Structures are given as structure tokens and as C-alpha cells.
Amino acid sequence: MPQPFNYLKETASQTAGPYVHIGLIPAMAGFDIFDKNFSNVLVTPNTLGEHITLEGKVIDGSGTVLRDVLLEIWQANAAGHYNHPADRSASALDEDFRGWGRAGSDFESGLVTFETIKPGAIIDRAGRKCAPYVNIWIVARGINIGLNTRLYFSDEEAANAADPVLNLVEPPVRRKTLIAARSERAGKIVYSFMVNLQGPDETVFFDV
Amino acid sequence: MNAQAPALRDPRLNRPEPFTPRDGGFFQRDHSIHPPAHAPGYKSSVLRSPRQALLSIENSVSEITGPVFGHNDLGPLDNDLIRNYAKDGDPVGERIIVHGRVLDETGRGVPNTLVEFWQANAGGRYRHRKDTYLAPIDPNFGGCGRALTDDTGYYYFRTVKPGPYPWRNFVNSWRPAHIHFSVFGSGFAQRLITQMYFEGDPLIPVCPILTTIPDKDALDRLVAPLDLNASTPFDSLAYRFDIVLRGQRSTYFENRTEGN
Numbered sequence: 159m160p161q162p163f164n165y166l167k168e169t170a171s172q173t174a175g176p177y178v179h180i181g182l183i184p185a186m187a188g189f190d191i192f193d194k195n196f197s198n199v200l201v202t203p204n205t206l207g208e209h210i211t212l213e214g215k216v217i218d219g220s221g222t223v224l225r226d227v228l229l230e231i232w233q234a235n236a237a238g239h240y241n242h243p244a245d246r247s248a249s250a251l252d253e254d255f256r257g258w259g260r261a262g263s264d265f266e267s268g269l270v271t272f273e274t275i276k277p278g279a280i281i282d283r284a285g286r287k288c289a290p291y292v293n294i295w296i297v298a299r300g301i302n303i304g305l306n307t308r309l310y311f312s313d314e315e316a317a318n319a320a321d322p323v324l325n326l327v328e329p330p331v332r333r334k335t336l337i338a339a340r341s342e343r344a345g346k347i348v349y350s351f352m353v354n355l356q357g358p359d360e361t362v363f364f365d366v
Numbered sequence: 367m368n369a370q371a372p373a374l375r376d377p378r379l380n381r382p383e384p385f386t387p388r389d390g391g392f393f394q395r396d397h398s399i400h401p402p403a404h405a406p407g408y409k410s411s412v413l414r415s416p417r418q419a420l421l422s423i424e425n426s427v428s429e430i431t432g433p434v435f436g437h438n439d440l441g442p443l444d445n446d447l448i449r450n451y452a453k454d455g456d457p458v459g460e461r462i463i464v465h466g467r468v469l470d471e472t473g474r475g476v477p478n479t480l481v482e483f484w485q486a487n488a489g490g491r492y493r494h495r496k497d498t499y500l501a502p503i504d505p506n507f508g509g510c511g512r513a514l515t516d517d518t519g520y521y522y523f524r525t526v527k528p529g530p531y532p533w534r535n536f537v538n539s540w541r542p543a544h545i546h547f548s549v550f551g552s553g554f555a556q557r558l559i560t561q562m563y564f565e566g567d568p569l570i571p572v573c574p575i576l577t578t579i580p581d582k583d584a585l586d587r588l589v590a591p592l593d594l595n596a597s598t599p600f601d602s603l604a605y606r607f608d609i610v611l612r613g614q615r616s617t618y619f620e621n622r623t624e625g626n
Contacts, residue, residue, distance in 0.1 A: 165393075166471045166610045170584040171400050172561040173408070173575060174546065177494045181484025181510040181546055188495040191451055191508045193441040219413040226496075232432060232554045242431035244553070258433030265496075282426045283391070293428050297559050300410030302401035302578050304557060323423055332418075355414050365395060365420035366429045366555045 171303035178228050178297060179262055186262045198261035200231075200274040204254040207236025207275035210347045212309065212338065215268050216296060219356030223268030227298040230260040231272055231309075233291075238278030247281060276311065276347075282322055289317035289324065291336075296353065306364045309351055313340045327362050335361045390615030391425035392555045393471055401578035408574045409535050425555055430614070432554040435480040437514060444512050447485075447525035451508030458504055459488025459526030463604040464562070465596055467519040468549060471613030475519025476556075481609075482548040483523065484510040490531030490541075499531055524602065527564065535574050542569035542576065549609055556611040564605060565591045 179186040185195060201209055212231070216224040234240050234257065239249040241257045255275065263270045277290045289310055296305040310318050318324055318337065327333045338349035353361045401408075403415035443450040448457060464483075468476040486492045486509065489501035493509050509528075513521045528543050544561045551557065563570055570576060570589065579585045587610075596604035 164473065165613065166469060166473055167399055167584065167587070168396060168471060168612050169558060169560055169610045170579045170581070170588060171558060172546075172579075172588070173411075174548075174559045175561075176496060177484070177492045178546070178559075180492060180494050180508075181482050181512075182548060184508070184510055187493060189451075189493055189508060191510060192444060192512075194439055196439075219415075219417075222413075224414070230557070232428065234428070240427055240431040242434055242552075244431050245427050247427070256433055280427055283424065288426070291428070293554055295554070295557055298414065300408070300412075300414035302403055302405060302408070302411055302415075304559060305403075305416070306555075323426075326423065327421060356417055360416055360418050362418070363416050363420050365397075365422040366392075366425060 173299060173302050174228060174297040174304075176226050176299040178226075178299075182228060182260060183262045186265075196260055198259050198270075198272045200233075200255065200257065200259040200272065202254045205235075205275055206252050206254070207278070208347065210274060210276050210349060212272040212274060212292070212349050212351065214270050214338070214351035214353060216263065216270070216298070216353040217355065218300075221357075223263075224298055224355075225263055225265050225268045227263045227268075227270070227296060228260060229263075229270050230258065230295045231274070232258050232293040232295070233274065234277040234280050236275050236278050238280045238290075240280075249278065279317065284322070286322045287317075287320070289314050289321035291321075291323075294353075301355075305355075306366050307353065307361055308336050308364070309349070310337045311340060311349060312337050332360075332362050335359060390617040391430060392553060392612040392614050395612060399579070399581045399584035401580070405578035408578050411578070425553075429555040430553040432550055432552060432557070435478075435514060435550070439480070440512060440514065445521075445523040447507070447509065447511045447523065450511060452506045455506055457487065457507035457526050459507075459529075461524070461602040462527050463522060463524050463596060463598065463602050464545065464590070464607055465520070465522035465593075465604065466590075466607040466609065468515050468521065468551075468609045468611065469519055470551070470556075470611050475515070475517075476551055476611055477515055477517045477519055479515050479519075479552065480512060480550045481515060481521045482510070482512040483525075483545050485525065485528040485545040486531055488526050488529050490529035501529070501531070530567075530569055539574060540569055542567045542573050547607075547609065549611065551611040553614070558609075558611060560609070561588060562605075562607045563589045565589055
């Protein structure tokens, strides 16, 4: 007999359930408990870069908007640097940008919004330049394990065409499910995205 | 290539210390221990599960990094659910301590990581505007808290044991008593939400959500045993719940991926 491995096994995932707000966004559950709360605003006025709004909805297999979903985003700063010690790239850290936020969908409209900045391009582990993107993680009632996807930007056409991850998506027609549309509204830059959990326009989800 | 610290480049110096960043990417997730997206016994998964296969991608810097939290994100009572919403007394229910370690698959503690938890009160009622169960709200119980693990990955909090509650799946479906957990780890690819159950609860084997997990051992690992040794005599019982996140590879050699 060879020696046994002594690796542990990952703890199994479970759905976040319908009341995920209590723990992660108590104000949405209807009460005030913590002195400091996490939010969907990633920026301060001092955060470097182009300040943008991300605005989206998550749709189920019947075309119905989810009104109890929670999204988190994780992204690099405007220089393409993640605020974490494992980012050893030479790009600059922005002290005014943690790079992470969470948002619940509106109980009526299902709209999810983030106030953030457009991230800079990063270099992947093989040394290739990536198009700018934001990592998205989605949990809700009925979702047994958090869904990972990415948001790319419609005004980065050339970079998107060369992006090593977008180019892995087959068939290519599915790549557009990851690209948010840029528009301008009352002087603000808004990127709109749609996450389809199921169906003909199903969003690409990643096993990271 | 991203520049790497000398200690990581040289395997002889790459000692398994908890504070040494190891940026070789995470071990591949073993989906056989996780519930499938589409689990018809849990009815709301039917319309909320992707039908296409997940696209597997190698970890880039965006997956091996994740948000960093500190003690200034938390308040002093955040890990004490007995006190953090008390208005005119303690909440009603069994006083318990829940404690354990956050580890990775190599058995190393995950230090300084954020653990968040939320739950119903002793009667199975959530303080949430959407919960209409007839069991009453407890005026002294909020039902949520959070903690940072210490240098060894250890966390603890105090609460009351939640009650089971009915839900609309089958006509007579009841959730076992449980506490929801959210854990970050050091990289966003470790992000995990799960639920902790209590040893001996007879609702465990009939729960349509818990039994979405195909692997009996993986299911058992969500069940916290009574830990009498950690209890406080004449005050609180204790339950032990260890959480395992994905392990991270060391970078012994900087191989380039195929085609580059």
C-alpha cells in the first residue's frame, strides 16, 4: 500500500437561502445592527480611475427577474492591481480602493447596482495581457453553489477580441453574454449587464 | 510574468508557514462533494440552475487574490449574538458557543479571514421583512454576526440555538436547525457559503436542501458535534464546526502554459 494522502476535503456548499440579507446586508432585511456595513459602493471620491456604475439583473429559466439574489464583485484598480499581497505585479496599489463590494437585488425591480471604477488591464499567469474585467459571484435561494462569472466592457472591443479567457468560450456566440453595454446617463457612465441563469442566452459561468 | 518574491521562487525556502502567500493557484474544486446546480428535490433550483457546463479556467491573479478585511471592519459585539441586538434583556433560547477553525485542504489554518453567520431565532423565525412564519420575532435577537479568524484560523461566536422552520417546497418540508456561514479565504476562488447543522437533529436526513449533497461524508462534515469540553458550566453549551476551503499550490517551477 502506498502512503495515504492526508489532504482534507473542501466543505460542501449550500444555498444562501432567501434570507441571505440578514447576515450579509442586514439593512435590506429591515434592521440596523452593525456599526460598519459592507456595501455596493467600492469607491471614495479619492479613488483613482474612471468612476462607473454597474447595473444589472439576474434572470431565471422562465425569464423572471430574481429579486432575492446577492452579488459580490472583485476587481483590480484602475492600474490593474489587486489590493491583496499575492498581486506582485509592478502596477500601483490604490489605498482608496479595496476592490470588493456586495449588493442585493432590489426587492421590487430586481436591479443590482455597484458604484466602482473601471479596472485596468491585468497580465495573466502565462504573461498574456487580459481585457479589463470584473469577477462576479452570485448566490441566492435555489443556487446550490455560488456561480462565478465575469463582466467585460463593450467599449474594449479590441482587447476583448484578444482576451485569453473570452477566447476559450465555445461556441463564440456565447462570449457576448459576458459583455456589459456602456451608456451615459445624466453625466454618469453606466454599464448594463444581464445574467441569464438558464436558457438560450445562458450566461457563461466559470469553474475557477 | 509577474515578479515573485525570492522565498516563493526557491522551493527550499518555501516553508509551509501560515503567512507565506502561495500563489500557485488553488486545487481544482472536487464537484463530487458539492451539490449539483440542478437538484429537483430542492424545487427552486430547477429554474435557477445553468444547463450549460461550467467553463473551467486556470486561476489568474483575479482568482488567487480576494478582499482583505481587518478588525476595523468589525464592531466589538459582532461575534456575540446574545448581546449584539439586545434591547431590554437576553434573547430566549439555548445559549451556545460555536467555534472551530477555518482550514485549507492541506490542513493549514486560514488566518485573518472573514467569517459571517446568520440564523433564525429559537422559534425558527428570521428577522427579515420577507419571513411571515407565525412564530414570533424575539425583540432581543437580531440573528447575525461575524468574526475574523486569528493567526491559526480559529474563530468563535456566541448565540442561541436556532429552531427548525417550515418552508414551501413540499407541503410539509421543514429545515433542520442550521446556521448559515459565509467564508472568504485568501483568494476569491475560495469564496464559500454553506450551512452548519447540529448533531442528532432528526430533520437532517429528510431535508431537501441538505440532501442535495451527493456524498454522505461531505454531508456529515456539515454537522457540528456537541463539544462539552468547550462549554461554559452553568452558562452555555458548545458546538464545534471546522470549515475547509480549497488548498493552494506552491509554485516550485514557473512553467508556462501550453502555447506560450
